[in-house]
Amino acid sequence: MEHLFEFGGNVFNLATTRTDEGLTVHYQGVDIPVSVREVGTGMYVLGIEGRNVKVIVDGDDRTKHVFCKGDVFQLNKVAPGAAEVHKELSGDLEAPLTGRVIQIMASEDDEVDEKTPIMIIEAMKMEHKIRAPFKGTVGSIEVTEGEMVDGGTIVARVEKQEE
Amino acid sequence: MFERVLIANRGEIAVRIIKACQELGVHSIAIHSDVDAEAPHVLLADEAHSLGGTTPLESYLDTEKILGIAKETGTQAIHPGYGFVSENAAFAKAVEDAGMTFIGPPSNAIESMGSKIEAKTIMEKAGVPVIPGYHGKEQKVDQLVARAEDVGYPLMVKASAGGGGKGMRIVRTEDELVDALEGARRESESAFGDGTLFLERYLENPRHIEIQVLADNHGRTIHLFERECSIQRRHQKIVEETPSVVLTDETRAAMGDAAVKAAEAVGYRNAGTVEFMWEDGEYYFLEMNTRLQVEHAITEEVTGIDIVKWQLRIASGDKLTIDTETVKQTGHAIECRIYAEDPGQDFIPSSGVIQMLKLPDGLRVRHDSGIETGSEVSSYYDPMIAKLIVSGEDRDDAIRKMCWALNNYVAIGIKTNIPFLKAILEHPAFVDGDTTNRFIEKYMEDWQPQAEPPMEALIAAALHDMRGFISPAATTGEVSMGSDPYSPWKTLTSWRSSGGD
Numbered sequence: 001m002e003h004l005f006e007f008g009g010n011v012f013n014l015a016t017t018r019t020d021e022g023l024t025v026h027y028q029g030v031d032i033p034v035s036v037r038e039v040g041t042g043m044y045v046l047g048i049e050g051r052n053v054k055v056i057v058d059g060d061d062r063t064k065h066v067f068c069k070g071d072v073f074q075l076n077k078v079a080p081g082a083a084e085v086h087k088e089l090s091g092d093l094e095a096p097l098t099g100r101v102i103q104i105m106a107s108e109d110d111e112v113d114e115k116t117p118i119m120i121i122e123a124m125k126m127e128h129k130i131r132a133p134f135k136g137t138v139g140s141i142e143v144t145e146g147e148m149v150d151g152g153t154i155v156a157r158v159e160k161q162e163e
Numbered sequence: 164m165f166e167r168v169l170i171a172n173r174g175e176i177a178v179r180i181i182k183a184c185q186e187l188g189v190h191s192i193a194i195h196s197d198v199d200a201e202a203p204h205v206l207l208a209d210e211a212h213s214l215g216g217t218t219p220l221e222s223y224l225d226t227e228k229i230l231g232i233a234k235e236t237g238t239q240a241i242h243p244g245y246g247f248v249s250e251n252a253a254f255a256k257a258v259e260d261a262g263m264t265f266i267g268p269p270s271n272a273i274e275s276m277g278s279k280i281e282a283k284t285i286m287e288k289a290g291v292p293v294i295p296g297y298h299g300k301e302q303k304v305d306q307l308v309a310r311a312e313d314v315g316y317p318l319m320v321k322a323s324a325g326g327g328g329k330g331m332r333i334v335r336t337e338d339e340l341v342d343a344l345e346g347a348r349r350e351s352e353s354a355f356g357d358g359t360l361f362l363e364r365y366l367e368n369p370r371h372i373e374i375q376v377l378a379d380n381h382g383r384t385i386h387l388f389e390r391e392c393s394i395q396r397r398h399q400k401i402v403e404e405t406p407s408v409v410l411t412d413e414t415r416a417a418m419g420d421a422a423v424k425a426a427e428a429v430g431y432r433n434a435g436t437v438e439f440m441w442e443d444g445e446y447y448f449l450e451m452n453t454r455l456q457v458e459h460a461i462t463e464e465v466t467g468i469d470i471v472k473w474q475l476r477i478a479s480g481d482k483l484t485i486d487t488e489t490v491k492q493t494g495h496a497i498e499c500r501i502y503a504e505d506p507g508q509d510f511i512p513s514s515g516v517i518q519m520l521k522l523p524d525g526l527r528v529r530h531d532s533g534i535e536t537g538s539e540v541s542s543y544y545d546p547m548i549a550k551l552i553v554s555g556e557d558r559d560d561a562i563r564k565m566c567w568a569l570n571n572y573v574a575i576g577i578k579t580n581i582p583f584l585k586a587i588l589e590h591p592a593f594v595d596g597d598t599t600n601r602f603i604e605k606y607m608e609d610w611q612p613q614a615e616p617p618m619e620a621l622i623a624a625a626l627h628d629m630r631g632f633i634s635p636a637a638t639t640g641e642v643s644m645g646s647d648p649y650s651p652w653k654t655l656t657s658w659r660s661s662g663g664d
Contacts, residue, residue, distance in 0.1 A: 003625040007616050008507060014621050016629070025625075027618050034622060042519075044626055046619055055623035058518040058575050064624035065518060066616070070570030071582060073616040075624045096511045098542045123542055128511050151514075151542070 005064070005075040012075075022047070091139070091158040093130050097151040099123025101143050106156075110138045118156050121149065136161045164479050165189055165239040165264070170208070171229050172244030174533030175549055176455070177204035180242050183471040185209070192236050194229060196222035198541050203533055212236065217543055223247045226254045230261060240264035240478055246545065249454040250277060266478040268453045272429045276451040280323040280361050286448045289428035291421045294440060294447040296363035298323075304344050307362065311340055314362050320344055322351030323359040328398035330354065333365055366442045368599050371395070371449075372407050373438040374422035375462045377473055378431045379483040386419040387462050387470070388492050393598050394587060396510070401580070402587055403458040404497045405465055408558065408596035409441065418446055419487065425451060434459070434474050457500065457550070460531055464496035464554040494527075495561040496554035499569065499588070503546045505578040507612040512546040515539070518576035523568040527554045540577050548579075558596075562588055582612050 001016050015026040022036030035047035042057045056067040064075045103120040106112060112132040119130045119141075132138075139157040143149055169192040170180045177193060181204060184191040193208030198217050205211045212232045216222040223229075224247055233241055241258050243249035243266070255270035267273070276282050280298045287293055296318070297310040311318060311334075320343045322330025330351030332343035344360065352358040370393040378384040391407035392400045410418070422437035425448060436456045438449040459470045468485060477483070504510045520536045532549035534540065540548060553568055555561035569585045587593055592606050599605075 001625075001629065003621070003628060005616075005621060005624055008612070008614050010614070012616065012621055014618070014625060016622075016625050023622070025618070025622055027621070032618075036626065042627065044623060046622060048619070053619045055619050056519065056521070056573060056575065057623040057627045059624075059627060061628075064627050065575040066620040066623045067519075067521075067573045067575055068620040068623060069617055070585075071613060072573070072575060072579070073620045074578065075616065075620065077624075077628065096508070097514065123512060128509070 004078040006078050007073060007075050011078055091133065091136065091160055092154045093118065093133070093156045093158065095121055095130075095149040095151055095153045095155050096128055097121075097123045099128070099149065099151075101145055101147045101149060101155070102127065104141060104143075104145055106132075106138050106141070108138055108140055111161075112136060112138060112158065118158070119143070121155070130155060132158050134158070134160050164481075165475065167192060167237055167239050168266070168475065169194065169229075169233050169236065169238040169241045170204070170244065171223070171241050171248055172246070173199055173202060173204055173223060173544065175531045175547075176244040176246075176457075176533075178207060178533055179531050180244060180471055181208050183469065183475060187472060187475060189475065192232075192238060194223075194232055196543075198539070198543060203535055203538065210236065217541075219247065219544065226251065226257060229254075230257060233258075233263060234261065238263060240266050240475075242266040242474070243454065245454050245457055250452075252277060264478050266433065266474050268432050268435060269430060272431050273453045275429050276453050278323050278359075279321065279325065279450060280359060282450055283361070283448065285428050286425055289424050291425050291428075291448045292446060294363045294366070294449070296361060298361035298363075302359060304341060307344055307360065308337075308340055311337070311362055314364055317365040317367075319363045319365045320347045321361055321363060322347060322355065322357070323361060324355035324357040325351055330360075366440055366447075368601055369393075369440040369442040370407070370409060370599050371400075371438065372410065372418070372441045372446065373436050373452075373456075374418055375456070375459065375470070376422050376426045376431070376435050376437060377470070377477065377483060377485075378426055378433065378435070379477050380432055380480060381482050383483050384423045384426050384431065385483060385485065385487045385490075386422050387466050387468060387487070387490060389415060389418065390456075390458055390461055391598065392458060393600050394593075394602050395600060396603050399500075400458065401500050401502075402497065402584065402598075403461055404495065404558070404561070404598075405461045406492050406495065407441075408598065411444075414441075414444065414446065421446075421448070433477050434470055457547070458498050460529065460550060460552045461496035461498045461554075464527070464529065464552060465492045465494055466490050467493070494554050494556050495558040496552060497561045497565050497588075498550055498552045499565060499584045500547050500580075501549040501551060501572075501574070501584075502580045503540045503548050503577045504580055506580050506583040507578075510580065510583075512542060513540070513578035514542045515577045517574060519573060520575075521573035523551075523571040525564075525568075528564065528568050529553070534574075559594075562594060583607075583610065586610050 017024045023034045025032045037045045046053050059065050066073045099121045102122045106118045114134050116132045117129045121128050136158045139159045141156050143155045167190045170177050181191045191208045193205050193211040195205045214222040214228050248254045252270045252273040255265040258265040283293045283298045317335045320332040330347045332347045334343045348358040372391050375387040390405045392403040394402040425437045436452045439446045503513045505513050517538045529552040534548045553564040555564050
C-alpha cells in the first residue's frame with residue numbers, strides 16, 4: 001500500500017506490505033522488516049533492526065499527529081498523484097487565525113517580491129505578518145484595517161509574475 | 164484564614180491557586196467565559212460561575228461582572244493571578260471598597276508602580292540604582308532631544324505606561340531620535356492612552372534578574388532570592404532559572420536588600436517582584452510587578468516556600484514566620500513555558516483540541532498546567548498553556564533533567580514551542596551560561612525545526628491510516644511478559660488463569 005505524507009512543505013513516500021510479524025516497509029529505496037505491536041489506542045511498539053521504538057499517533061483522515069523520539073510531527077495525508085500539485089504555492093492569502101487586521105502595507109496593483117509584507121493581523125496578543133508567497137502583483141486586498149477576520153478567510157490575492 | 168476565595172483568572176494559574184486554596188481548606192470559587200465552561204480550573208474548583216462572553220473584554224476583564232459574582236457568592240477575598248485584572252488599581256480599589264480583600268498589594272502601590280516614570284523616581288529617592296537616563300516632566304520633542312545629549316547614545320525611548328515592547332525604540336544615533344520619539348508616542352497613545360515618554364541608556368548585553376519579595380501587613384518585608392529570566396522572545400520570557408549563573412553572593416545580597424527597600428518605599432504588601440537589569444556586575448531597577456509572577460514556581464522549588472499559600476496567609480492577616488536568613492536556595496530550578504504556537508511558521512499561535520497529553524514524570528519534575536487531554540486551546544486567550552518546571556542538585560543536573568522532560572512531553576493535536584525550547588536548553592551557549600537578553604538573536608536566529616520526520620513517524624501515520632490493524636501478538640493471544648522467568652506478573656497470570664470465579 002502506498003502512503004504519501006506532507007511535512008514541512010516536502011512530501012514523503014513509503015509503501016507497506018503486511019507480514020506475519022507486522023510490516024515490510026519500503027522507504028528511500030530499501031525494504032525494512034518492521035514488527036508491530038499495538039499496545040493501546042494509537043500506541044504502537046515498532047521493532048526495527050532489533051530495537052523497539054514506541055510511537056503514539058492520533059488524528060483524522062487528513063492530518064496525523066505522531067509523537068516519536070521526543071518530538072511531535074504533524075503529517076498531512078496527500079492523495080497519490082497529488083504530490084506535485086500540492087507543492088504549488090497559492091496566491092490566495094489566508095488569515096492564519098482569527099484576529100484583527102491592524103495594518104495594511106500594500107495596495108492593489110503593487111508589485112511585490114517574495115516575502116514582501118502585505119498586512120499585519122493581530123491575534124492572541126501577537127502580530128502576524130502576511131507576506132507575498134512569490135514575486136508578483138497584488139491582485140486584490142479583501143479586507144480593511146480594523147476588520148475582524150476568521151482564520152482561513154482569504155485576505156488578499158497575489159498574482160504570480162510569470163518567469 | 165478566609166473561608167471563601169474567588170479566583171479571577173483562568174488557565175494554569177487559576178488551577179495553581181485553586182489547589183493552594185483546597186490544600187488550606189478554603190472554599191474556591193472559579194469564574195469562566197462561555198468557551199471555558201469545561202476548562203480544568205472550572206472542573207477543579209469547589210464552585211464555578213459563568214461570566215458569559217468569549218473575548219477577555221467580555222469575560223475575565225469585565226470587572227463589574229466579576230465583582231457582581233463575588234458579592235452574590237459571599238466571597239471574602241479575590242485572587243487575581245497574573246494578567247487580566249491583576250495590575251488594575253481601580254479593580255483592587257473596588258474590591259477594597261466592597262469590603263472584600265484583594266489578594267495583592269494596596270491599590271496605590273499598583274498605581275505607583277504602573278507608571279514607570281513614577282516608579283523610577285521613587286526608587287531613586289529610596290537609594291535603589293536605576294538605569295541612567297531622563298524620566299522627568301519635559302515631554303516636548305525638542306526638550307527630549309536636548310535631554311538625549313546628556314544621556315548619550317545608544318539610548319532607549321520608552322513609554323511610561325508601556326509593557327511588552329510597545330512604545331519602545333532603540334536609538335543608535337541622534338538623527339534617528341525624532342522619528343523614534345514620534346513613533347513611540349503614537350504607539351503608546353494608541354495602546355495605553357498615555358504618550359508620556361522617558362529616555363534610558365541602552366544596555367548592550369544585559370541580563371534580566373528579578374527578586375521575589377513577600378511583605379506582610381505587620382511591617383515585615385523579606386526576599387526569596389533571584390530568578391534569571393533573560394531568555395526572551397519578542398519580550399516574552401520563555402526560559403527562567405534560579406540561581407542566576409552570574410550573581411556573586413555579595414551582589415545577590417545587595418540586590419535582595421535593594422528589592423526589599425523598593426517594596427518598602429511604596430508600602431508594598433503581599434507577593435511582588437522587583438525586576439533589575441544586570442550588566443557587568445552592575446544592576447539597575449527596571450520595574451516592579453505588583454502580582455504573582457508566571458515564573459514563581461522556580462523560587463518555590465529551590466526554597467521550599469509555597470508562595471501562593473503565603474499570599475493567602477498574608478492577605479488574611481498572618482505574620483510572616485519565615486525570613487531570608489533561614490530560607491536557603493537549594494539546588495537549581497529551571498522553568499520552560501509551553502506555548503501553543505508553531506515554531507515552524509514564525510511562532511503563530513496554534514489552536515485546536517489536545518487529543519492526548521502524556522506528561523514526563525519523576526523526581527523534581529513539576530507541571531503547572533491549564534490543559535488536559537480533550538482540552539480545546541482557543542484563539543481568544545494567551546497561547547501559554549502550561550509550565551514545565553524541574554530542579555536538580557546543580558545547574559547541569561537541572562538542564563539534563565529539563566531536556567529529558569521535554570523529550571518525554573507528549574502533547575498531540577496542537578503545535579507547541581517544545582522543539583524550540585529543546586534547542587535552547589541543548590545549546591552550548593546556554594549550557595555555558597551565556598544567557599543574556601540577546602541569547603535568541605545571537606544563537607537562535609537561524610534555528611529551523613527538524614525538516615524530515617523519522618521513518619518511525621511515517622510508519623505510525625501509515626498504521627493510523629490502516630485502522631483495524633491488529634498486531635500479530637494480539638491475534639494469537641500471546642502476551643509478552645519479557646524475559647524474566649521469575650517475574651511476579653507471570654505468577655500473577657497463572658494464578659489468575661487457574662483461579663477462575
